[in-house]
Amino acid sequence: MEGSIKLLEANRVLSPVRCSSKPLPPIALETDNTDGMSKGSSHMFLEQSKVEVEESMKHLLTEAQTVEAKIHRGIEVLWQRMQDLLEHKSQEMQQQVTSLKEELSESEGKLSRLSAQEAALVQQSAKASTQLTKEERKRKDLEQSISGLQAKLDASQKELNALTLHFKDREKAQKEEVQKLQSQLEEKTSALKDYQMKIKQLTEKMNLLTKDLTHEKSSSEKQHRNTSDQLAQQTSENRKLMLEISKLKGTLASTVSSLTACKEEKKKLEQALHLQEQDHEITIGRMNKKHASVTKELEEQIAALKKELELLNKQYAIDAEFYKQQLMENEKELATLRALAKNSNSDSYLEARIQFLRHQNLQEIKLQQDRKSNRK
DSSP states (O other), X not given: OHHHHHHHHHHHHTSOOOOOOOOOOOOOOOOOOOOHHHHHHHHXXXXXXXXXXXXXXXXXXXXXXXXXXXXXXXXXXXXXXXXXXXXXXXXXXXXXXXXXHHHHHHHHHHHHHHHHHHHHHHHHHHHHHHHHHHHHHHHHHHHHHHHHHXXXXXXXXXXXXXXXXHHHHHHHHHHHHHHHHHHHHHHHHHHHHHHHHHHHHHHHHHHHHHHHHHHHXXXXXXXTTTTHHHHHHHHHHHHHHHHHHHHHHHHHHHHHHHHHHHHHHHHHHHHHHHHHHHHHHHHHHHHHHHHHHHHXXXXXXXXXXXXXXXXXXXXXXXXXXXXXHHHHHHHHHHHHHHHHTTOSOOHHHHHHHHHHHHHHHHHHHHHHHHHHHHHO
């Protein structure tokens, strides 16, 4: 706008100056007149016209010089204004070049920072891959630990089953032995009863014989002499009976002692069986308690490990998805960086980059919060 005003002013200075000279009088041509008067007047008219023409020429020359001076002055003014305009434009161009250089240096600094950020992103991606590998290895170790604990639990269960079968077999054998002793005791008890019956019968027979003997003795005192042989014979029979009774008493005593020994042995066996049953119950109780505690502990460990494994799998999936998205965004970012590296006007890209970094920081904060909540 200022340049247009200056050009209008220069055109106004250089506008043509109108001549204010008088119009030239008409020039009369010579005629073929023989009249001397007309020739003299014609000569005077020519002289007068010549003088007027000279004056007009002088006036025109003066005006031409004036116009020429104005033209020179206008040219000088226009030249000066053009010089000022060129100087102003040169200063503006110099300022624009300086600002462009500053913008270029700033863009180079931003580009270097973006390159550093790119290297940091690449390093972060490598760290993420290493972290994912570590998490995968830890998950495999936990699975192996769970498998080992499960194997220990199965072995403990097999050992408990074997001990239970062993105690059951032992208890069955002891019960069979007690039943045999019980049957032997019953047999000896029945034999003792038979001996007691025989002794009772013999005692009754001896009592009858004693009564008969007493009766016969009292009734045959008179015939004592005659019946001495019968009495001696009866006495010998009584002795034989007494001997048999003594033998039966010895057999009864031995049977009673044997029965007492059997009872004592039975009592001892019952006590031993009771103690073994108590010991078996205590052992089974301890084994059951130990197995229950070991099973509970192993189940708690397995549950904790499964929970930890589930959390690790969940965290692994979240981290994998996050790092996958981050890698994709980093690849897009690298492609955009390579595409815009040659472009000096990258303000819009820098604004988008700032938004992207803010979004990435928010994602990192959210991921850390998710990890803390999962650990809790």
